[in-house]
Amino acid sequence: MRLVTAPIALDDLLAETAAPEAGALAIFCGTVRNHNENRQVKKLSYSAYEPLAEKTLADIEHEARSKFDILDCRIVHRLGELKIGDTSLLIVVRSVHRAEAYEASRYAIEEVKHRAPIWKLEEYADGTWSYVKGCSLNERHHVET
Numbered sequence: 001m002r003l004v005t006a007p008i009a010l011d012d013l014l015a016e017t018a019a020p021e022a023g024a025l026a027i028f029c030g031t032v033r034n035h036n037e038n039r040q041v042k043k044l045s046y047s048a049y050e051p052l053a054e055k056t057l058a059d060i061e062h063e064a065r066s067k068f069d070i071l072d073c074r075i076v077h078r079l080g081e082l083k084i085g086d087t088s089l090l091i092v093v094r095s096v097h098r099a100e101a102y103e104a105s106r107y108a109i110e111e112v113k114h115r116a117p118i119w120k121l122e123e124y125a126d127g128t129w130s131y132v133k134g135c136s137l138n139e140r141h142h143v144e145t
């Protein structure tokens with residue numbers, strides 16, 4: 001499952017991707033911060049068009065494995081209401097060498113931010129709220145391979 005409503009379990013992803021030939025492990029962990037664009041964030045909520053988001057995340061994992069010399073790539077994104085400090089996104093990449101793990105991880109996060117139909121609604125300390133502007137699909141964003 002790539003979309004979850006419960007806290008993301010890093011230990012589970014590490015166990016699922018374990019490989020004796022892996023000499024490198026890159027982990028990207030996105031967490032909820034307490035501010036955005038000079039505004040105090042109280043909490044946020046993620047929603048998604050789940051069938052397409054699941055497919056998009058699976059496609060990005062597959063692309064990362066195809067484009068980079070890696071053993072595995074797993075992406076898990078949390079949906080629902082999250083508090084400051086909660087993990088919202090976890091990407092685990094395993095490879096034989098570190099350079100490929102870093103490159104694939106960077107590729108995966110940039111693609112998720114630009115392509116996945118996942119929306120972030122922020123609630124601010126002053127009681128107002130706003131959907132966070134996403135990335136344009138046509139702006140240059142991917143890692144050169």
